[in-house]
Amino acid sequence: MAKKIVAFGEVVWDILPNGKVLGGTPSNFVFRCNSLGEEGYLLSRVGDDELGMEAIDTLIKLGISDKNVQLDPVFKTGTVEVSFNENDEAVYKVAHDVAFDHIEFSAEALKLVRKADCLVFGLLPQRFGLSKNTLRELIKESPDSLHFFDLKLFEHFFSRKVVKRLLKAANVVRIKEKEIEFLADKLEIEYTEVEDFARELAEIYKIDIVIITRGSTGVLALHATEGLFFEPGYNLKAIDNIGSGMAFAAGFLHYYLNGKPVDEALKFGNAVGALNTTKMGATSSFTKDDVLEFMKNTSQHKPVL
Numbered sequence: 001m002a003k004k005i006v007a008f009g010e011v012v013w014d015i016l017p018n019g020k021v022l023g024g025t026p027s028n029f030v031f032r033c034n035s036l037g038e039e040g041y042l043l044s045r046v047g048d049d050e051l052g053m054e055a056i057d058t059l060i061k062l063g064i065s066d067k068n069v070q071l072d073p074v075f076k077t078g079t080v081e082v083s084f085n086e087n088d089e090a091v092y093k094v095a096h097d098v099a100f101d102h103i104e105f106s107a108e109a110l111k112l113v114r115k116a117d118c119l120v121f122g123l124l125p126q127r128f129g130l131s132k133n134t135l136r137e138l139i140k141e142s143p144d145s146l147h148f149f150d151l152k153l154f155e156h157f158f159s160r161k162v163v164k165r166l167l168k169a170a171n172v173v174r175i176k177e178k179e180i181e182f183l184a185d186k187l188e189i190e191y192t193e194v195e196d197f198a199r200e201l202a203e204i205y206k207i208d209i210v211i212i213t214r215g216s217t218g219v220l221a222l223h224a225t226e227g228l229f230f231e232p233g234y235n236l237k238a239i240d241n242i243g244s245g246m247a248f249a250a251g252f253l254h255y256y257l258n259g260k261p262v263d264e265a266l267k268f269g270n271a272v273g274a275l276n277t278t279k280m281g282a283t284s285s286f287t288k289d290d291v292l293e294f295m296k297n298t299s300q301h302k303p304v305l
Contacts, residue, residue, distance in 0.1 A: 002039045003117040003257040005030075006145075008135055009125040010100040011044040011055055011069065012078035014092075014242075021281060022058045023080060024100075025122050025150060028243040028282035030064050032250035032272070036288050038257075040250075041116070043109055043138075045070040045131075047099045051077035062283055068112055072099040082242075090242055094124065094154055101128040105137045113138045117257055118146040120249070124154050126162045139169045146257065149173045150249060153182065160186050167205040172256075174249055177214040198222035209262065211252070213245055218301065219270045221262060229263050231270040232301040236278055243282020248273030251291065271295045 007026035014023035026042055033040030042064055046052035048071045055077055056066045078098040083091045103109075103125065113119055119142050125131040139147060149170035151163070164187070167173060175183065180197050184190070189204070191197035198210040202224050212220045218233040251272025255265035268291065275286060275294045 002037060003253075004039045004041065004115055005033050005118045005120060005253060005257070006041045006043055006113055006116040007033075007120045008043045008103070008138060009122050009131075010078055011042070011046050011059070012080045012094070012098075012100070013051055013055065014080050014082045016082050017084075022055055022062075023082075023242075023282065024078070025124070025152065025246055026120070027059065027062075027064060029120060029150075029246040029250055031062050031283045032243070032247045032276075033254070034063055035286065036250060036254045036272070036291075038250075038254055041065065041068060041112055043068045043103065043112060045072050045099045045103045047071075047075055047077035048073050049076055051079070052099065068108060070099075070104060070106070072102055075099045075102055088240070090240070092154065094157075097128060100125055101131050103131040103134050105134040109134070109138065110141055113142045113145065116142060116145045118148055118253060120148045120150065120253075121166070122150045122152055123163065123166070124152075124157065126159065126166070127157050132162065136165075146253075147171050148249065148253065150245070151175045151179075151183070152245065153179050158186065163187070164205075167201070167207065170205070170207055172209045172211065173201070173205075173207050174211045174213060174245065176245070177212050177217075177220075180212070194220060195222060195228055198228075211266075213248055213273070215241070216301075219248065219266060219273075221266050223262050226262060229266050231266050234271070234274040235299045235301060236274060238277040239280055241277050244273045244276045246282065247276035254288075267295075274298075 009026040010024040012024045030040035081093040210222045216233045221229045248269045252269030
């Protein structure tokens with residue numbers, strides 16, 4: 001039976017050098033959840049403007065329900081200027097005080113999250129009061145759901161207080177390895193190796209699983225009671241890494257929520273994220289069978305911890 005997974009947060013237009021494409025971590029995540037056979041639900045807000053209407057039309061075309069995407073009569077639809085650095089990694093400049101910063105706590109949102117097997121949330125919608133308060137209530141009203149915190153950092157926004165609160169509310173946390181140094185400094189965590197940071201974070205905030213994605217090197221996970229797991233990266237030719245983190249999360253949760261052990265969930269999520277990098281953008285179509293075929297036919301690097 002498909003699991004109900006709710007993603008809370010931003011719907012934005014990514015403004016790329018060659019045009020615009022609908023983006024936002026939650027919508028990319030829901031798309032990938034659905035492609036793997038789960039029931040993904042997006043809880044967000046867009047402006048009652050041209051970009052907002054176009055966003056809703058695009059979501060529907062991607063097979064994502066707009067039922068829980070609120071319309072804002074005041075604040076405009078979010079946009080993100082996307083450029084690429086010397087390592088061909090995406091760099092994001094997010095517009096301030098837009099519709100997704102004002103997601104309301106509604107009866108529909110409450111009903112949705114109370115039935116969810118998993119609630120997924122990130123840091124970006126916590127910039128202003130309304131969305132921040134809404135997420136706090138949704139977390140409180142979903143005590144039986146798995147709470148997955150995608151701790152992805154964004155330029156011009158970091159609140160130690162908000163991050164600590166969300167860490168305490170999370171069962172599973174996903175962090176990029178390249179952002180650990182910044183986080184360790186802000187959270188006052190001393191560490192030598194990556195796995196030390198994961199252990200400290202899990203112990204301090206009582207987190208069941210800390211996941212650290214390491215780009216082409218693979219992924220590491222620390223389970224509070226089962227210990228450390230690692231999956232190496234794949235030998236492949238990447239096209240871009242847009243959406244690969246959320247593809248990993250969707251793959252991991254697809255296995256984990258359906259009762260698979262952590263090592264199998266990590267292995268499958270790692271493959272979903274890797275396969276995503278061989279496609280253009282975050283919403284290229286592929287299925288679970290495609291992922292299994294990829295795992296069967298693509299070699300991995302030698303394990304390196």
